[in-house]
Amino acid sequence: EAEVAQSPRYKITEKSQAVAFWCDPISGHATLYWYRQILGQGPELLVQFQDESVVDDSQLPKDRFSAERLKGVDSTLKIQPAELGDSAMYLCASSPVGRTYGYTFGSGTRLTVV
């Protein structure tokens, strides 16, 4: 069964440092999503890509977060500088084009900022 690959699985970083997460969606999935899940909460969308274009980044803290999907395949989410409040699970998901299809989520990157 095809999977969404994410790395690293766990990341511990000091505040004010830079950190990056990588996501490789299922082959052929044009839509890619980054979600952030704070402990005890449901996931919230940070950014959505359609191919290499950003469709929605309204909830992305753009002063410190950036995301790119240069060739419309894999994607990188970066935080610089990291803050204590960024500690969370970062989930990547992908889906084919079209609203009738479901998502496939990756296993996530659990970030701890110390």
Add this chain to the structure above:
Amino acid sequence: AQKVTQAQTEISVVEKEDVTLDCVYETRDTTYYLFWYKQPPSGELVFLIRRNSFDEQNEISGRYSWNFQKSTSSFNFTITASQVVDSAVYFCALRGSGGSNYKLTFGKGTLLTVNP
């Protein structure tokens, strides 16, 4: 705006008991999709079911069943004869049909603990 409410923060049951997880949603879209996901301690989100707004038939899959009622904007999830392996956080989610934004709006989740 879309909203999903899971009023039950935590539920604890003894193995073999039946348990129902509640989900109430809000949307202005006439076409929308409802989902349930399971999140075990390892963290990944496991897809359980997708239901579109045109299909109000209840669905059963093994020990799992779902009750969709548009009149009350609810999409409840029942586990029959619960097992310890069912222990996880369960999320209800909603996707509308507005424009090209197909993001999922999640509830805050219900932590289910099944005790032996």
